[in-house]
Amino acid sequence: MEQQIRDLCKGLGDVDVVRVGSNNATNFQHLIARLSTSAPALQGHHPPSGYESVDTLQHTYFEQLQQDQRLSGFVLHATVTGLEYKHGALIAVQDERGASGFIWSLLLRPFGIPISEGMHIEIKEPYYGKCPTGDLAVCVHHPADLILVDPHTAMTKPAPAATPTCSSHNNTIRPSPLGGRGVFATARIDAGGLVLLEKALALAARNDAAAYGPGVEGILQGERTNGRKLALLQQLVDRLCRNGQLHQKFFHLHAGQLPTSSDPVSTPLIGPFDTYRALSIIRHNAHTIFPGNTSDHHDIANKATRSANPSTNDQTPGIWLHASMFNHSCLPNCTWAWTGDLFIARANRDIAIDEELTVAYVPTSYDYEKRRGVLRASNDFECCCPLCEADQAATRTPEIQDAVAKAQRLPQHVKGADYQERVKKAEELVQSAGAAYPRSIYADACGAELPRVQLAEPLYHLAHVVLDRARNGHNWVATSVDMRVKARIYFTACVEVGLGYILVLDQQSPYCELILRKHSQPRPIGVLALMALAELAFTDGDKARCRALKACAKQLYGMWYGEDASFKKQHLYYSCKDEPAEKGTIPASKEWEELKAASMAKSNMPPKLDRD
Ligand SMILES: C[S@@+](CC[C@H](N)C(=O)[O-])C[C@H]1O[C@@H](n2cnc3c(N)ncnc32)[C@H](O)[C@@H]1O
Incomplete structure (x- = not known):
């Protein structure tokens, strides 16, 4: 049997065999029966990792686990002899009766639960779910359901009645x-x-x-x-x-x-x-x-x-x-x-x-x-956060409110006109909306600048209206260059003014960096703006800058969604298919620090809304 498990685990990297004793023999044997019939299919497959398997994950681990497969009141006991970590933990198991199985948990890694060989573990209320291959696995839904036990304690005891478990370590x-x-x-x-x-x-x-x-x-x-x-x-x-x-x-x-x-x-x-x-x-x-x-x-x-x-x-x-x-x-x-x-x-x-x-x-x-x-x-409460205080202090005449509402739905309000007219109208709308969020008011009690969140979308749409003009302008060579510069300014303003980040770009080299400030707010629109900037760099032939901008987009994506493995699969790659550069490519030099300081000072300027 041990050899059989080793064969099963071949495709799973360094997974080793674990011995378990279980007070839930019937269920465990059921698991084993299922596992052995589909065992060969496991070879060559990893547990779900990253976005490639998100759909599978959702399907196998959550949808099915909801279907009353929770083994309330049971506990599995195991002795760890090996472990595979990849966006989760997979442990191959074998009990004293020679039955084999797997234990899987998606959430052990973030908590750095120190599982190591020889350790005894208890799994409270395990779920029976499936591996992506269709094989059955024992799943741990929450790190708190996995208890590390002293090897000398009893091997079988009932799990305590389920209580809400919570990990709030920091x-x-x-x-x-x-x-x-x-x-x-x-x-x-x-x-x-x-x-x-x-x-x-x-x-x-x-x-x-x-x-x-x-x-x-x-x-x-x-x-x-x-x-x-x-x-x-x-x-x-x-x-x-x-x-x-x-x-x-x-x-x-x-x-x-x-x-x-x-x-x-x-x-x-x-x-x-x-x-x-x-x-x-x-x-x-x-x-x-x-x-x-x-x-x-x-x-x-x-x-x-x-x-x-x-x-x-x-x-x-x-x-x-x-x-x-x-x-x-x-x-x-x-x-x-x-x-x-x-x-x-x-x-x-x-x-x-x-x-x-x-x-x-x-x-x-x-x-x-x-x-x-x-x-x-x-x-039943009045929010008194710095944004509400600034919003309250800002002037909101009916005309300004109307301008803000129009700027929020900018694409609808510039329809119909020719490209040049659209840019003019869009800039006017964003400018009037900007009057509702004057920079002088948008600061907290310590003077830290607040993002003007309501301007993020208008600026993003404005940049696209300008880009459309660049693509369709009559005197396309001159207009295109001019408009592309403008579009860059507006996409950058979306990230800086609308979301409160600073985007540092070096004109001489491809480096760029997204700097977080006290009140920065991640939003999907910022990811889109950064990807649009990456695409502009790509079509300028500047592939290195394109990759660096995509790395910034991926960083923002990770801050919003809590993971960045699915970044690649979202519709964010446009025509530039290169992998984003990994973080850490920016050199820590004096020049770069000076450039960042200058960018931070500059980012405090309101966006320039030049007319053509
Ligand atoms: C979910 S509870 C939050 C915890 C709560 N402060 C407590 O002591 O249990 C929600 C309540 O907290 C208060 N609260 C939450 N955020 C607030 C804020 N920004 N300003 C004022 N009160 C707030 C309000 O009374 C609200 O109804």
Whole structure:
């Protein structure tokens, strides 16, 4: 049998054999039976790695794992004799009865869980999923489900009842100047770094939301509690009534203002449970998984969740205890995503020790009035982040508001005119929108410049209008050169003015670098602008610069999506097919440092909107 496993693992690099003892023999033998029938197909295949396998990953690891394959209450015990890491960990296993299998986890690597040969491990509630080849594997959904144990402890014991598990290794909860408690960094966190992985305390069950129909009026004053929230409440009742510790933690969450006179509660869910307060906690803390709710969210996590919850109209509210401690900012330093019910928060820029970690409760593409309205209605608070303060101080006459609205939909408003006229109109629109976001106001209390997020899209579209002109101009040689220079300025302004980065370019050499500032905000539009700049460099014949710009685009992509392996597969390569240069190609020289300092000073200038 051992030889058979070694043969199985041939294609998997250095995977070695692991011995396991399992208290779940029937399931384990089922795994083995499945595995041995399809064993030869495994050779030559790696576990999913990078984007090449994202679809497979979604299909095999998340969609299927949702289908009640979770072995609640079971635990697998294994002794590690070898391990393969590649965007996840794959361990080949064999138990005392000579049965063989695999253990797979996508999320061990980011936490650097120190698994090594000879170590005993326990896997709580393993999932049975499939390898990309169709073979069955034991999957660990969360690092906290993998416990490193002392080799001298008992080999078989039941797993403790499932409790929400949470890994928040670099942050802590303490009072926040924004309001109540907040989450603060206890170590420096690099852009893209993991901040939190947490399983849901409770999620609205798939079919229950429909059972509650349109919901109930009047449980919370002036508000209809919809079916999804009631379904979540039901899950919470089930969960909390059986676990005093969780009950206490849940009712410790922010509940907003509760009325002093308690009205009789009309709810189908009655138990030893303060339903009124629970609903108010749901209102202030629940996150709703909107799989693929915007084109920005085409990551595996959300696709997986969507396919797992088709009957809930693609919305699944849930409660995550630690995630509920994050305060809001309109310029957040963290972005979030989900994998199944696993909440994943990452830093979207470098974060200093002791800095408060914030997320955006509302889409940051909303303008000030819309953000304010939604935050008031859903969370009962007025945001006083630096962006809101600047937005409040800026003049918004109806004419300026109209100009901003038009600039946001710039392509529609410049249609019809000839190319030259379109450029003129587009520049006028962006210029008038720019009046709504004067640089003098967009600075925080320490004088650090704030990105003028509402200008990112108009500048990007303006650059494209200019590029169209370059491609179709009459006196094409002269116009084209002129227009290409302009398009470059506007794409760069999209990244610098709109998103708050600095793009340092050296005219003499192909180097370029994307510098993160205090309030920089990654956005897909910035990735597109950088790729457009790369394409311009490519068509200028400057392949080295093209590669360097693509490396910057990949960096920004990674900061937004939390991984950059899928960068290549998105429609970002245009006609320039070269690989982006790897980071670290920029020499640390005095000249380069001077150039960066000059660029940083220059980037504080408003974008130049020359007319032709
Ligand atoms: C999910 S809780 C966040 C944790 C909360 N601060 C606590 O102590 O439990 C949401 C509540 O925090 C407060 N909050 C969050 N972000 C805020 C901000 N930027 N400004 C003021 N209050 C905020 C509001 O009261 C909001 O309803």
